[in-house]
Amino acid sequence: MTEALHLMSREPLLEVRGLTKHFRIRQGGRPATVHAVEDVSFAVDAGQTLALVGESGCGKSTTGRCVLRLIEPTAGTVRFRGTDLGTLGAAAMRSRRRELQIVFQDPLASLHPRMRVVDLISEPLQIHGWPANEIPDRVDELLALVQLGAEHRSRYPHQCSGGQRQRVGIARALAASPALVVLDEPVSALDVSTQAEIVKLLVELRQRLGLAYVFIAHDLAVVRQLADRVAVMYLGTIVESGPAAQVYADPQHPYTRALLSAVPIPDPSVERRRRRIVLAGELPSPIDPPSGCRFRTRCWMAEPRCASETPALLPRDPGIPDHAVACHLVGTTANRSPGPVPAPHDAGATE
Amino acid sequence: MTTVTTTAPAPGSSAGEQPVLTIDDVHVTFRGEHHGDPGIPAVRGVSLQVAAGEALAVVGESGSGKSATMLAVLGLHGHATVRGSVRFDGRELLGSPESVLRTVRGAGIAMIFQDPMTSLNPVLTVGRQLAMAMHAHQPGLSRQAAQQRAVELLERVAIPQARRRCEAYPHELSGGMRQRVIIAMAIANRPRVLIADEPTTALDVTVQAQIVELLGELRRDEGLALILVTHDLGVVAGAADRVAVMYAGTVVEHGPVDAFFAAPGHPYGRGLLGCLARLDRDAEPVPIGGHPVSPRQLPPGCSFAPRCPLAEPSCDDHPPSLRPWGATVVACDVVTRAAGSSMVAS
Amino acid sequence: MNAAIAPTVEPTAARRTSRSARHRPAWRRGAALAGLVVLGVWIVIALTLPWWSPHGPRDVVGPRLRPPGRHAWMGTDALGRDVLIRTLWGARTSLPVAVIVIAGAVLLGCLIGAVAGAAGGLTDAVLMRLVDITMAFPPVLLAMAITASRGPGIGNALMAMVLVWWPIYARLLRSQIVAVRHREFVESATAVGASPLLTLRRYILPMSFTPVLVNASMDLGQVVMLTAALSFIGLGARPPSPEWGAMITEGATNFYQWWIALCPGLAIVTVVLACNFVGDALRDTFDVRDTFE
Numbered sequence: 001m002t003e004a005l006h007l008m009s010r011e012p013l014l015e016v017r018g019l020t021k022h023f024r025i026r027q028g029g030r031p032a033t034v035h036a037v038e039d040v041s042f043a044v045d046a047g048q049t050l051a052l053v054g055e056s057g058c059g060k061s062t063t064g065r066c067v068l069r070l071i072e073p074t075a076g077t078v079r080f081r082g083t084d085l086g087t088l089g090a091a092a093m094r095s096r097r098r099e100l101q102i103v104f105q106d107p108l109a110s111l112h113p114r115m116r117v118v119d120l121i122s123e124p125l126q127i128h129g130w131p132a133n134e135i136p137d138r139v140d141e142l143l144a145l146v147q148l149g150a151e152h153r154s155r156y157p158h159q160c161s162g163g164q165r166q167r168v169g170i171a172r173a174l175a176a177s178p179a180l181v182v183l184d185e186p187v188s189a190l191d192v193s194t195q196a197e198i199v200k201l202l203v204e205l206r207q208r209l210g211l212a213y214v215f216i217a218h219d220l221a222v223v224r225q226l227a228d229r230v231a232v233m234y235l236g237t238i239v240e241s242g243p244a245a246q247v248y249a250d251p252q253h254p255y256t257r258a259l260l261s262a263v264p265i266p267d268p269s270v271e272r273r274r275r276r277i278v279l280a281g282e283l284p285s286p287i288d289p290p291s292g293c294r295f296r297t298r299c300w301m302a303e304p305r306c307a308s309e310t311p312a313l314l315p316r317d318p319g320i321p322d323h324a325v326a327c328h329l330v331g332t333t334a335n336r337s338p339g340p341v342p343a344p345h346d347a348g349a350t351e
Numbered sequence: 352m353t354t355v356t357t358t359a360p361a362p363g364s365s366a367g368e369q370p371v372l373t374i375d376d377v378h379v380t381f382r383g384e385h386h387g388d389p390g391i392p393a394v395r396g397v398s399l400q401v402a403a404g405e406a407l408a409v410v411g412e413s414g415s416g417k418s419a420t421m422l423a424v425l426g427l428h429g430h431a432t433v434r435g436s437v438r439f440d441g442r443e444l445l446g447s448p449e450s451v452l453r454t455v456r457g458a459g460i461a462m463i464f465q466d467p468m469t470s471l472n473p474v475l476t477v478g479r480q481l482a483m484a485m486h487a488h489q490p491g492l493s494r495q496a497a498q499q500r501a502v503e504l505l506e507r508v509a510i511p512q513a514r515r516r517c518e519a520y521p522h523e524l525s526g527g528m529r530q531r532v533i534i535a536m537a538i539a540n541r542p543r544v545l546i547a548d549e550p551t552t553a554l555d556v557t558v559q560a561q562i563v564e565l566l567g568e569l570r571r572d573e574g575l576a577l578i579l580v581t582h583d584l585g586v587v588a589g590a591a592d593r594v595a596v597m598y599a600g601t602v603v604e605h606g607p608v609d610a611f612f613a614a615p616g617h618p619y620g621r622g623l624l625g626c627l628a629r630l631d632r633d634a635e636p637v638p639i640g641g642h643p644v645s646p647r648q649l650p651p652g653c654s655f656a657p658r659c660p661l662a663e664p665s666c667d668d669h670p671p672s673l674r675p676w677g678a679t680v681v682a683c684d685v686v687t688r689a690a691g692s693s694m695v696a697s
Numbered sequence: 698m699n700a701a702i703a704p705t706v707e708p709t710a711a712r713r714t715s716r717s718a719r720h721r722p723a724w725r726r727g728a729a730l731a732g733l734v735v736l737g738v739w740i741v742i743a744l745t746l747p748w749w750s751p752h753g754p755r756d757v758v759g760p761r762l763r764p765p766g767r768h769a770w771m772g773t774d775a776l777g778r779d780v781l782i783r784t785l786w787g788a789r790t791s792l793p794v795a796v797i798v799i800a801g802a803v804l805l806g807c808l809i810g811a812v813a814g815a816a817g818g819l820t821d822a823v824l825m826r827l828v829d830i831t832m833a834f835p836p837v838l839l840a841m842a843i844t845a846s847r848g849p850g851i852g853n854a855l856m857a858m859v860l861v862w863w864p865i866y867a868r869l870l871r872s873q874i875v876a877v878r879h880r881e882f883v884e885s886a887t888a889v890g891a892s893p894l895l896t897l898r899r900y901i902l903p904m905s906f907t908p909v910l911v912n913a914s915m916d917l918g919q920v921v922m923l924t925a926a927l928s929f930i931g932l933g934a935r936p937p938s939p940e941w942g943a944m945i946t947e948g949a950t951n952f953y954q955w956w957i958a959l960c961p962g963l964a965i966v967t968v969v970l971a972c973n974f975v976g977d978a979l980r981d982t983f984d985v986r987d988t989f990e
Contacts, residue, residue: 055556056526056555065884070887094892097888097889102888106881109881110885111885112886112899112900113904124889127889176889192626192627193622193638193639196636196639218556220556221628224630258557260630262557262560264559265585265588265630270588271588272589274589276560278557278561278564279561282525
């Protein structure tokens, strides 16, 4: 009995298992399959933030949309509060959306250009049956929450600045009090100084509202402040996942290391001493991904078995069961690198 | 206006080196909508220079006038009035006839833009576009020579299988490849100055690293003077020798990268550096706060004063001019006065 | 507000706004205004004519085939009726017919286009093939065939023209819906839990309808022309009703009396041109908005 209770409380808010998304397209007249997401699994606890990090074409946004069923996954399950969202009917899913929200990358593209701020924010409230007489107060509350003045109520999106627009997008997502918000590159369309504002706001909101985030980003630096856990994606698969501090301090997968070394550090002395891992070649096509390890075509460590066996996402160090890496060679060849590569974190430690 | 606006000497490029491009007190004003409208002052007295083999980064948020300045250099403003002086190799460009500018554009000063897709013609092969770029300035070039040089150029920008890629159309290339093609086109006529306007903004982090690396190589090997226009200070640290920070159409800080990144002088420079998310430090990024001023409603004094944590009432009196501050020059009276008094004290 | 920010931002944005109203060449603004004025004058004439017209359209006012002069400014026709007065009365046929035809075609076309675009799949395929088939016929021939089979007369011509015209709007609205449906703000409607119907009504249709409106305003002129064409070959309005096409037919039989055909011909030209200018202006206006999306 007590154990059952314990198990229940251990159940994560969101649990994704074996998520796979294939798009069928026509290429030169012939049908082809884009393997956008392949067997992705992760879990997010209430109030926790998972960062899904990877470059364009890695399937991170598709994963985010599959979680919300904005795209129907080809295979795999998405459980939210224990319910398999895939089994819900259309109407049941719509009412579930109150708890699962998304903030899009480009607020100018994702906000209805002919709706005013007040309408944009009150729409989710109306849809989810908020009492009509309470909506104006709730809108004011939300505007205050995202630190927008009341003068923005009757503006159109194009009359707001980039940062203000994204605040509107966040207010719209938070209107119906969700438990989980997917943040799809919420700051990458913004100016640097505005980025910091929005990230700060997201940190505050998480604290005040106990939100769980799935933060999708292409830049490891941006998510550093927010992420409890990091999952690095490459060509549709997760290649490394673990507690954020662990992944930043001791990246295991060669791709994670390359990605971290590519992030510029605003310090000329560090930059001069730094050895970048410059990845050779181009991202392979997701229509015909490499066999075995998908990263092997650009990996400087690749061995014959990388082409034949797909590496599983497994903990490589028994001492850190949380930190999983999908690479045959991690642990066997202690950090073979294409030269001396100080981890960026070490490099900065000289400050 | 009590102070004489003496512009402090811009911090030297490598000593003694003649600048190949000198931008001197350039103003760009977009014309007003109707009669009697004074117009929009996008650039207000910018002076910069760059020498061969040197990289200057011009940093600022959107609307700071950094791109408008560069367009003025090339005489590409249609709807604006440009004042001041732009000297390339000792020759004055502002006010020069279009025919002179055409010979300078591309062959003397080349420019690459943020979005590689819009700068390439989608219906022509890469090789053809490279050949066309060459023919514009070397009409005598034979077809074969142009083709040969196109392959060399693609190899120069590290595009594998260059000969085959000459036959490719832009949409068949990845974003990073397209940006390399753009760079190849830009250096096709061996320019002496390359202006790169946000060359990496549209690219992924690992590709961005590759492109920055390539620009650095070109600068070293071909003695190219590079002007890197960007909003991302992170890229600047590894790619530039000097940095000029722009705000509301003026340069507010200008100096060697080491000095700037070690201790930025202008409150805006400090803010820009402080709001960066960085991997090497645990300090939380601090937003600058406030909004950039509208160039239509510039304050009478320092245009950064409304957002400035150090602002004093006197900041609203008159616009500050650039004064030496350590190894850099800074347009902030509060900062430079404090430095001056501390020197007197010691 | 936008204008204030626009020129200072980076070149992409600056280029975007250069298409906005403020950089539109002055002659185009002039053309739009002229178009509006001409259409306005025609509408006022059509509405108020019975109160101030010196004669009715069928009144014989003088000798036959008299050239333009003091008594009849644009001359008289073969029956001695005032050509100018008849042309003005003609607006009371042509303009309502054009409006009704366009309204009918837009209604029918948009209904079918919306169903096709929203439903997709087999429904879409079947409806769009129907559109293709209808559009495969030359419009004038199809209208002629329909009118001829049901007998000449303005009512049948009107119906025939609706049947010829709806596929344009069906195809236009459907293509817009398909394009708009994949825009991110529609996804954001789904994400907040909007039902498909609400999404269609609030997000997709309003954003898809603009080109239909622009097209309709330009097509008004085209319908005026087709009406005249049908009447010209005897399938539309029958004599003695004052209809521009029918009047041109009369002009054609009296070839040397140029004024008989010129006057209704000019009327058609002014209406068609005015509709095009107004349509152009509408498109420019909506384009500005679209660039900010």
